[in-house]
Amino acid sequence: MSIASFLIQKQQLTIPVTLLDPFTNTIFEDPVTLKTGETVSLKTLEKNGWTHPETKEKIGKDEVNPNQQAKEHVIEFVIKEMQKFFKTLSNKSANEQIEAILAMLPFLHKEHNTTINSEAKKLIISHFEQQTSRKTSNPFVEEIKQFTHQEQYKLIVSLINANFQQTVLQLFEAIPELLEGFPVNNQNLMEKLKLVNNYDPNLIDKFIQILVSNKNYNKLEQYFSYGIPSLSADKYYEKTIEQIDEEHELSTNFCEHFINLIHDYLLLSTKTKDEISRWTNILLRNCLPVLLSTDNITTSNEDKLCEMLHKMTFIFASAPPDLCVTSDVFTKELLYVSCFSQVDISSKVTQYSQKLISILLQRFKHIDDGRINFGNVENKLSRIISYSIQYPFSLLAQLNSKFAETDMKKHIDLVTEALNSRLLWETKLAILEKFVEIYYDKNSLRIPAAPDLIISLIKGLRMFPPNMIPIILLVFEIISRSIDNKKLIGAKGVIQRILEIMHFFDDNYQIQISAIRALSEIANLSADNRSILAKFNGVILVLRAMKKFRGDSQLQAVSCFTLWVVSISDENRTIIVDNKGIQAILKSMKLHPRSQDLQANACGALWNIALNDPSKLIISQNNGIRLIVVAMFNHKLDSKVQKYACGALGNLVTIEENAQELKTKEMIEHLNWILEEFPQNDLIKQATRLLDKINPK
Numbered sequence: 001m002s003i004a005s006f007l008i009q010k011q012q013l014t015i016p017v018t019l020l021d022p023f024t025n026t027i028f029e030d031p032v033t034l035k036t037g038e039t040v041s042l043k044t045l046e047k048n049g050w051t052h053p054e055t056k057e058k059i060g061k062d063e064v065n066p067n068q069q070a071k072e073h074v075i076e077f078v079i080k081e082m083q084k085f086f087k088t089l090s091n092k093s094a095n096e097q098i099e100a101i102l103a104m105l106p107f108l109h110k111e112h113n114t115t116i117n118s119e120a121k122k123l124i125i126s127h128f129e130q131q132t133s134r135k136t137s138n139p140f141v142e143e144i145k146q147f148t149h150q151e152q153y154k155l156i157v158s159l160i161n162a163n164f165q166q167t168v169l170q171l172f173e174a175i176p177e178l179l180e181g182f183p184v185n186n187q188n189l190m191e192k193l194k195l196v197n198n199y200d201p202n203l204i205d206k207f208i209q210i211l212v213s214n215k216n217y218n219k220l221e222q223y224f225s226y227g228i229p230s231l232s233a234d235k236y237y238e239k240t241i242e243q244i245d246e247e248h249e250l251s252t253n254f255c256e257h258f259i260n261l262i263h264d265y266l267l268l269s270t271k272t273k274d275e276i277s278r279w280t281n282i283l284l285r286n287c288l289p290v291l292l293s294t295d296n297i298t299t300s301n302e303d304k305l306c307e308m309l310h311k312m313t314f315i316f317a318s319a320p321p322d323l324c325v326t327s328d329v330f331t332k333e334l335l336y337v338s339c340f341s342q343v344d345i346s347s348k349v350t351q352y353s354q355k356l357i358s359i360l361l362q363r364f365k366h367i368d369d370g371r372i373n374f375g376n377v378e379n380k381l382s383r384i385i386s387y388s389i390q391y392p393f394s395l396l397a398q399l400n401s402k403f404a405e406t407d408m409k410k411h412i413d414l415v416t417e418a419l420n421s422r423l424l425w426e427t428k429l430a431i432l433e434k435f436v437e438i439y440y441d442k443n444s445l446r447i448p449a450a451p452d453l454i455i456s457l458i459k460g461l462r463m464f465p466p467n468m469i470p471i472i473l474l475v476f477e478i479i480s481r482s483i484d485n486k487k488l489i490g491a492k493g494v495i496q497r498i499l500e501i502m503h504f505f506d507d508n509y510q511i512q513i514s515a516i517r518a519l520s521e522i523a524n525l526s527a528d529n530r531s532i533l534a535k536f537n538g539v540i541l542v543l544r545a546m547k548k549f550r551g552d553s554q555l556q557a558v559s560c561f562t563l564w565v566v567s568i569s570d571e572n573r574t575i576i577v578d579n580k581g582i583q584a585i586l587k588s589m590k591l592h593p594r595s596q597d598l599q600a601n602a603c604g605a606l607w608n609i610a611l612n613d614p615s616k617l618i619i620s621q622n623n624g625i626r627l628i629v630v631a632m633f634n635h636k637l638d639s640k641v642q643k644y645a646c647g648a649l650g651n652l653v654t655i656e657e658n659a660q661e662l663k664t665k666e667m668i669e670h671l672n673w674i675l676e677e678f679p680q681n682d683l684i685k686q687a688t689r690l691l692d693k694i695n696p697k
Helices: 002-011 042-047 068-089 094-110 114-132 139-146 149-161 165-174 187-192 201-213 217-227 234-247 252-268 273-291 302-317 332-340 347-363 374-380 390-402 408-420 425-439 451-463 466-479 483-491 494-504 509-523 527-535 538-548 553-566 570-578 581-591 596-609 613-621 624-634 639-652 656-662 665-677 681-694
Strands: 031-033 039-041
Touching: 002 068, 002 094, 002 114, 031 042, 031 068, 039 042, 068 094, 068 114, 094 114, 094 139, 094 149, 114 165, 149 165, 149 187, 165 201, 201 217, 252 273, 252 302, 302 347, 408 425, 408 451, 425 466, 451 466, 451 483, 451 494, 466 494, 466 509, 483 494, 483 509, 483 527, 494 509, 494 527, 494 538, 509 527, 509 538, 509 553, 527 538, 527 553, 527 570, 538 553, 538 570, 538 581, 553 570, 553 581, 553 596, 570 581, 570 596, 570 613, 581 596, 581 613, 581 624, 596 613, 596 624, 596 639, 613 624, 613 639, 613 656, 624 639, 624 656, 624 665, 639 665, 639 681, 656 681, 665 681
Parallel strands: none
Antiparallel strands: 031 039
């Protein structure tokens, strides 16, 4: 094993003879027992081309069995030696400790035994916690401080690559100097540190807290401007922005990103009036003056500025009517002079500024401290069209009439255009629902390639409120019936985004079932997409949803179908078995015996999974054969249940004990009845195959 090799080399261990491969004299890796009774490493057989190392006799893969006892003894030995290693490590110098851990980190990537890997990570984390938590006379921390920037950077990157995110933040907290050489605009590093894209809100909170407590405002602004993905740490925002603004003026980029964050987060979360009030005051006091400064309004960036003003208008329009903005920020200098003095520079910016003022006046008419003449402003704005109310619904009426056309390509373009427009979310939702209503049941329809729609839907998954996510997932399910779209969806990171959503909305039933449906279609007939699902824990998330919503037969049926689809590949079958997926499928069958779709999909999944003896044994040991037979008798007239059940049983009866369990008068009569009643050739083929195995003539 990889970590075992490291320990043997580092500590010059003496390995017990019982743990050594007799032919290579190395510690067992995946020990298997030959029919001769000898135990060897699986790697030894593979290196020798599946021949006996001494006799050169050919060995069949079905002639070896995993030696679980030997494997457990190796694991026990390695863990015990690791614990000794870390115990002695604490007595060494700080430099020796760090060098030893850095040398061990690469072996974590190679270690395929999860028990050993998990224990190694636990010991490393515990060691760092013990060493960095000492407040006085801490040679470990002092040693790292003496490292060159390059050495410090190497240490941090090594820990990030080994998925020690919490430990990295712990080091940042203990040694703030490490932050100086850490590039927050490095996409790869920040993703691995879980601070962008596939982010962890708890890590974000911790990272911001460290930066604020160390007054590292430059690094904080870089991080915000680079694209902090969430306002989960909103308790730090007001304090953070005020502190940055006191130290040095906010940059335009920072203001733009802060507006984007509030805009997106308001769509995804229900916030209290106090929180919205705090944010709107920050926007008015700190961000708007920067955006509307004369230096900022140029021809080259006016489109970006107009977009920011439009988003601010949305933010204030979303606020409660009685929201209170403090009068010190609602001043003539800020809202009147700043906006209208720019008319000669950019009339387009002025137009968007006026829309913002219009919304502010609607929301905050009760504030009048004599510093702004509301009457004059209202007269100037009397000709502004109510863009956010009138336009979208008139367009929706046109879209409804266009949906009567038969050209799906036009409809896809129409939906794409609507998603990219500034329509209200409710309007976009209505358009997507109309599209799904027309095309969801048209399975035979040829779906054209839709790259632009896919990109728009990806943005929607990131920005739209949770109630829109299920309908977006349904659209993905529809368009992924096309092979071209499956390829695009795999290449554009859609699968990873759907899995992120499943992770963060794990209590939302509608999102879970819609995501699982979409994944089944995306993975169907696409080996590449099935590999992506395996790589990013897709199967594990489906099994987690099955456990959380165990009482819902519809979600169980959809999940079993998805497991059926992905279990075509060896890697997904292994993941299903290792994560007790067989037990989850059988539990669904037991809890919902009358659900026809669930029973059919579960039998189909078991048909795929029951391809090797270990899987067959798990199925039979968990009463799987009886559950499949019960499904056949409960749903006698359903050809799908009969076919998939026959297929699953046909694989299971290759084990003699299973064949004997099925060799009953009732089962033989039922199979003969199937051959008489059902004309489908594929069903007759599976029933005949099963009958021949349990009742050979």
